[in-house]
Amino acid sequence: MAVQRTDTNGRDPSLSRVAREVRVPKTAELVAGHLRRQIVRGELKEGDALPPETVLMEQFHVSRPTLREAFRVLESEALITVRRGSHGGARVHVPNGDVAARYAGFVLQFRDTTIADVLEARAVIEPPCAGILATRRSAADLRKLRAAADEADAAIDDPNLSIRLQQDFHSLVVDLAGNETVKVLVGMLRHIIDAATYSRVSRDAGTPGERTAQHAGHRSHRRLLDYIEAKDAEGAERLWRKHIVETTAWLTSTPTASKVVELIN
Amino acid sequence: MSSEPLMMRVPKTAELVASHIRDQIIRGELREDDALPPESELMAQFGVSRPTLREGFRILESEGLIVVRRGARGGARVRVPDHAVAARFAGLVLQYRGATLADVFHARTMIEAPAARMLATAKHRAEIARRLQAYVDDHALDLRNPARAPDFHRLVVELTGNQTLVLLAGMLEDIAEAAAISWERQNPPSLPEAQRAHRGHQRLVELVRAGAAEKAEMFWRAHLDQVGAVLMKVHGGSPTTVVDVLN
Numbered sequence: 111m112a113v114q115r116t117d118t119n120g121r122d123p124s125l126s127r128v129a130r131e132v133r134v135p136k137t138a139e140l141v142a143g144h145l146r147r148q149i150v151r152g153e154l155k156e157g158d159a160l161p162p163e164t165v166l167m168e169q170f171h172v173s174r175p176t177l178r179e180a181f182r183v184l185e186s187e188a189l190i191t192v193r194r195g196s197h198g199g200a201r202v203h204v205p206n207g208d209v210a211a212r213y214a215g216f217v218l219q220f221r222d223t224t225i226a227d228v229l230e231a232r233a234v235i236e237p238p239c240a241g242i243l244a245t246r247r248s249a250a251d252l253r254k255l256r257a258a259a260d261e262a263d264a265a266i267d268d269p270n271l272s273i274r275l276q277q278d279f280h281s282l283v284v285d286l287a288g289n290e291t292v293k294v295l296v297g298m299l300r301h302i303i304d305a306a307t308y309s310r311v312s313r314d315a316g317t318p319g320e321r322t323a324q325h326a327g328h329r330s331h332r333r334l335l336d337y338i339e340a341k342d343a344e345g346a347e348r349l350w351r352k353h354i355v356e357t358t359a360w361l362t363s364t365p366t367a368s369k370v371v372e373l374i375n
Numbered sequence: 376m377s378s379e380p381l382m383m384r385v386p387k388t389a390e391l392v393a394s395h396i397r398d399q400i401i402r403g404e405l406r407e408d409d410a411l412p413p414e415s416e417l418m419a420q421f422g423v424s425r426p427t428l429r430e431g432f433r434i435l436e437s438e439g440l441i442v443v444r445r446g447a448r449g450g451a452r453v454r455v456p457d458h459a460v461a462a463r464f465a466g467l468v469l470q471y472r473g474a475t476l477a478d479v480f481h482a483r484t485m486i487e488a489p490a491a492r493m494l495a496t497a498k499h500r501a502e503i504a505r506r507l508q509a510y511v512d513d514h515a516l517d518l519r520n521p522a523r524a525p526d527f528h529r530l531v532v533e534l535t536g537n538q539t540l541v542l543l544a545g546m547l548e549d550i551a552e553a554a555a556i557s558w559e560r561q562n563p564p565s566l567p568e569a570q571r572a573h574r575g576h577q578r579l580v581e582l583v584r585a586g587a588a589e590k591a592e593m594f595w596r597a598h599l600d601q602v603g604a605v606l607m608k609v610h611g612g613s614p615t616t617v618v619d620v621l622n
Contacts, residue, residue, distance in 0.1 A: 118480070135433075143487075145620075147618075147622050149471075150467060150470040150471045150618055150622070151618060153568065162542060174546070175445075182442075182443075185433070185436055185437055186436055186437065186442065187439075187440055187463070187464070188437045188438070188439075188464075189467070191433075191434075191437065203622075204471055205467035205468045205470065205471040206468065207468050209464060210461070210464035210465045210467070210468050213436070213438065213456065213461050213464045214440060214461050214464075214465070214542060215459065216401055216438070216440070216456035217395075217456040217457065217458060217461050217542055218538065218539065219401045220401050220455060220456040221456075221538050223538045223539060227537055227539050228539045229544070230537055230539070230540075231377070231537055231539035231540045231543065234486060234489045234490070234493075234537075235486060235543075237486060238485050263557070272436050287486075288475040289478055289481055289482055290469065290472055290473075290475075290478050291469060291478050291479045291481070291482035291483075291484060291547065292470050292472055292482045294472070294474075295465075295482065295486075295543045295546070295547075296466055298465070299539065299543075300544070305390065343384060344533060371402070
């Protein structure tokens, strides 16, 4: 069993990897840190232009090369883009779940991760969300879930649409469970799970296997609604685990691809 | 989403160039710190102009897949996709969304408690227990200088063999680690605290070895909740959000 230790040891968590590896002068890292804080604290907004270089050089008492080095650090974190030319300058991009998800996808592809591995992780994370949601759900939550389930039911005869709406229902369960961190983590896997699911459904659309799987999915979603309405956390979690394990079994039998790298390239 | 206007401005050829190089990195054809060929060579290879090639480089830079250095020993060098960078991207999103430490610790428990169960049900749990025991023995408590054994939690997830969980839990461990460092600046670990943590680790090893799945999960959940509660105690301006500990 390969155990990766290199990422976790011997590094200074206060510096970005770019800063650690290319030994960005400390001042550039400080300038980058200052601007990064303004971005993550919401003081700078999406699309905002940073002040002209000359203004920032004066504000931070740094040279142009140092300022540009700071820009490169922020660019590598996708927090700014710098454009050349007359309308040039640095523009702010607020941290974005899609950027993080995309990079997580790179890591999984690079490690030759299997789709079964991603689905196993999902089967760990999503079921407790159903339990938590059953405990804390409001009347409004219940209405949203019911509307999502109704919409999916109405589309049952359209395999490709129906599966998208079913996936949306899964996302909604995670979102309404209310843990921001779990939302971000599941969001990182979502594009991989979706791609695996859609490609399988699209290949098998209309076959008895696909029809059976979709109908079983719809039934499970309905039953989850019942548990959540009854505020039965244990029942909701148990059902959601069973549903996800069954879905995983279907997706990994005669899959369209077995590695993440085959799926999203 | 907000990245889209950015993508739409990018000339299509630059995106194709970036995509070609990205594939080579992801498929392992280019290695960590490999230098990309000189610009003139790449321009000829892809049949593109210098500005287009540089636009391609900028895309790869913003994805953290290359760094471009200036000067005499300059040029583009490869950075292979890496857990620590993934954690950093996720950390930025959590900071921006104002995620609380309580929220992060709760998510960590949701992932790591089931991981303990997976270890206790694994076919090769004897080998897993041996690995965990070796870590515990290597980090035996120094009574004069009590310290945490910070990587035990990571090891628990790593030994599940699930790469996706390792990636996700690693992001949370980085934040937990930053919170612990920031907490300990004000509150050096006391001997009883350190002893409790070490006993907890030893106990988990025993439950895994015995194959006690239910108990392993419940015990690890309680342990994680306890660690989280210590780190979240509001105490003289202690951090309460991710943005506080990562900045």
